[in-house]
Amino acid sequence: MVCAGFTRNLFTKSTRFANYLPCGVYQGEKLKELWENMISSPCFYKPGISTYVWNKLFRRNIVIGPQSRVDNRINIGEDAAVTYPALLSCERVAVIDNADYHYRQREDSMLKQSDDYAAEAQKLLYLYRYLDDWAGNTPAGFHIAEQVREYILSIAVIRSGGHLPHDDFSVFDRSYYGKKVVIYSAGTFGQQLVRRFRETKHCELVAWIDDDFWEYRRCCLDVDPVESVSDLNYDYILIATVDGALGEDIKKRLTGSGVDIDKILTVSITEEKEQLVERFLDIDKIMEERANRKKEVMTHA
Numbered sequence: 001m002v003c004a005g006f007t008r009n010l011f012t013k014s015t016r017f018a019n020y021l022p023c024g025v026y027q028g029e030k031l032k033e034l035w036e037n038m039i040s041s042p043c044f045y046k047p048g049i050s051t052y053v054w055n056k057l058f059r060r061n062i063v064i065g066p067q068s069r070v071d072n073r074i075n076i077g078e079d080a081a082v083t084y085p086a087l088l089s090c091e092r093v094a095v096i097d098n099a100d101y102h103y104r105q106r107e108d109s110m111l112k113q114s115d116d117y118a119a120e121a122q123k124l125l126y127l128y129r130y131l132d133d134w135a136g137n138t139p140a141g142f143h144i145a146e147q148v149r150e151y152i153l154s155i156a157v158i159r160s161g162g163h164l165p166h167d168d169f170s171v172f173d174r175s176y177y178g179k180k181v182v183i184y185s186a187g188t189f190g191q192q193l194v195r196r197f198r199e200t201k202h203c204e205l206v207a208w209i210d211d212d213f214w215e216y217r218r219c220c221l222d223v224d225p226v227e228s229v230s231d232l233n234y235d236y237i238l239i240a241t242v243d244g245a246l247g248e249d250i251k252k253r254l255t256g257s258g259v260d261i262d263k264i265l266t267v268s269i270t271e272e273k274e275q276l277v278e279r280f281l282d283i284d285k286i287m288e289e290r291a292n293r294k295k296e297v298m299t300h301a
Helices: 030-037 060-069 080-088 117-135 144-160 188-200 213-217 226-231 244-256 273-280 283-300
Strands: 006-010 013-017 024-027 092-095 102-104 180-184 204-209 236-239
Touching: 024 030, 030 080, 030 092, 060 080, 080 117, 080 144, 117 144, 117 273, 117 283, 144 188, 144 273, 180 188, 188 204, 204 226, 236 244
Parallel strands: 006 102, 180 204, 180 236
Antiparallel strands: 006 013, 024 092
16 A cells, blocks of 8 residues: 655645655564554554545555445544555555645535534444444554544544533633633634534633634635734633644744743643543433533523
8 A cells, every 4th residue: 555645725725744654665563663553643633644545545455345344324534444444454555755636625625514513423433333343353462442542532522622511521621611712723623613612602702713714714714813813812722633743833833922821722631532432422411412402592592
């Protein structure tokens, strides 16, 4: 298999992306390094090899089995359900920095129109059960089950906005509850975070900022440039990314421009990940909370 990077074209802006694992040919003993980090590297959360099937070259006999076995109900993370089982059956993998595959992100794909989190969690549960079952039949030394949990947890955090109202959990320090906040990032996580804040109203959203603010404004999202934060009155900035390394880079950039470090909150996963995944995918409790929220809306109508 050959695993390449890709270029994202967003209107007039192009950005190159590469796999986290170093370029090279992985075979023999070196393949273990790839398998131990392909779904989740030590940093939460960054995959060693990107999930996508469209920036890879497969031998037909490697990909046909994983592709034919995927549960048809899976429509979140379906690429991962093919890519990682295929990688685990390879005898030789080439990771290259070629980024000549151009992914053109359309305006409608930038807008993350999704169901409420109860429906999202049900879809994600199908993926988790499928990958967890596969992981149970893999060698223990590669820690595939643990990698799968981190991957599923990252999607759950993004799709839920990192907040579970049914047990008052947040991936951010809850000191922001009831305070004035700014959200940094208008990607999937940021959009879901804004949506959940508007549903729960457990804090005051002062502003929404992103480096690609102009592109998101073209999609009718009320996003401002990052530099505007210097003129805002806020208590906290929430950095909406599950990539811990990226979150730290953004924090350094903000503090370098004068933002108080104590006002910056990044994603922090301190609890046991297996238990946390179960909480994020507890359909019964999530459905109960959704029903309660609808009752409150009807009562105030």
